[in-house]
Amino acid sequence: MKTYYFDHAATTPMHPDVAKAMLEVMQGPGGNSSSMHAFGRAAKQQLNRSRDRIAAAIGCKPAELMFTSGGTESDNAAIIGAARAQRKQGKTHIITSAGEHHAVLHTCEWLSREEGFSLTVLPIDSAGQTAPQLVKDAMTPETALISIMHGNNEVGTLQHIEEIGAIARAGGALYHVDGVQTLGWSTSRLNELPVDLMSFSAHKINGPQGVGALYVTNGTLLEAIQHGGSQERKRRAGTENIAGIVGFAEAVEISVKEREKKQPFMDELRKRWVELLQEHVPVPVVVNGHESQYLPHIVNVSFIGVDTETMLMNLDMEGIAAASGSACTSGALERSHVLRAMHVSEERIQSAVRFSFGLGNTLEELEEAALKIGTIVRRIRNNY
Known part of the structure; x- marks a missing residue:
């Protein structure tokens, strides 16, 4: 796989x-x-x-x-x-x-x-x-x-x-x-x-x-x-x-030597990822965070109506590694304290997933993964 x-x-x-x-x-x-x-x-x-x-x-x-x-x-x-x-x-x-x-x-x-x-x-x-x-x-x-x-x-x-x-x-x-x-x-x-x-x-x-x-x-x-x-x-x-x-x-x-070329590419991956998810996923996909002042390699999105833990388990079964938040707490069932502090809606908190990119990631694999996530979300919804 x-x-x-x-x-x-x-x-x-x-x-x-x-x-x-x-x-x-x-x-x-x-x-x-x-x-x-x-x-x-x-x-x-x-x-x-x-x-x-x-x-x-x-x-x-x-x-x-x-x-x-x-x-x-x-x-x-x-x-x-x-x-x-x-x-x-x-x-x-x-x-x-x-x-x-x-x-x-x-x-x-x-x-x-x-x-x-x-x-x-x-x-x-x-x-x-x-x-x-x-x-x-x-x-x-x-x-x-x-x-x-x-x-x-x-x-x-x-x-x-x-x-x-x-x-x-x-x-x-x-x-x-x-x-x-x-x-x-x-x-x-x-x-x-x-x-x-x-x-x-x-x-x-x-x-x-x-x-x-x-x-x-x-x-x-x-x-x-x-x-x-x-x-x-x-x-x-x-x-x-x-x-x-x-x-x-x-x-x-x-990292300093490659920053000039890496930073715009990561930003391109981030933006394209959001576009692909919104195109292929049959539920609203909402980006959490600042719309312009952000790190280029991190994007946190909510798949409205799809539980975070359920989503992460299904992603893992399809070979896609993502997270619900900090790696120091992702082993626990508690939801993101950052999103709670941002006072976003409960449905966004309960359906948030963090994706972050770096060495080895390509636009082609993002396109493949987005198709898989679309299928995952349809499967989860049909099982509810």
Whole structure:
């Protein structure tokens, strides 16, 4: 059976050049980058070279990058570490939005519940955006940290991070951005953005799973949440994943180099996919998210009248990989908290499916898959 992988927002296939770079490390001599002997120095050199490559590609200083195990750890390290550091300055208020990834929302809620921080969760509009004015209105002299993502992982909506960052700077608060979905897509240079902390993950850009990074601007106070070693400038204890970091650097360079041609093609796939679904599916197909400010590779649609879980099971049986939302919660039966926060109709929430595209996808396979989905929906309707 032919398969169709339309779930790149969950994880991406590894680029062959990334796998090759990692294999060279894994087949070479071992070495701990903290060791003083030649093997350790060689590992340290690979670590430093990778840090330099990523920093040059995304526009920051190498010393501002802290390697982690992925986006979730980066979000936790940023939010908990910055909040605790700011508390020592007398600031105990955190602002976030209802549309954030659970790695941000749950961490902020934990700080509020367990460590006494006050928390403001701002609403998002029907397109998935947080109005910068709401951020400004929510700020107080005690505001320690604002965490508003760049691109939403479920509906693809982009946020006004420049405006929000400027508001944070003016109010004396730190600004953290979950940039996991926008790495490789955004043309902005980090050192040009009013952002103090930004989270990244390698496996969203055809890199390896289990490695990510946190951008921490020079001078930003951050308490370590992991202890036991002096790695990563004493901000993240633990032996670095050299092979993964080398692969991460390769993936970042490839994504930046290919962005100019990849971005318009992904946007073409996205637009054509919606057209094909509306042409072949015998129920209304509604797009969820912003109509113009969106990531080019993510589209969330509701098949009105067709239950999400039923749809996903049938898609899987036909070899089509899609999702109901975040990969971190798609194993559960709960519906999208992002769509609920957008206050779309219940019938749209109950019938929403996220499709996301990337390496290997073609217009031809979209046309084939759309025909299959039309057949699936007719079959589901006939069985009701």
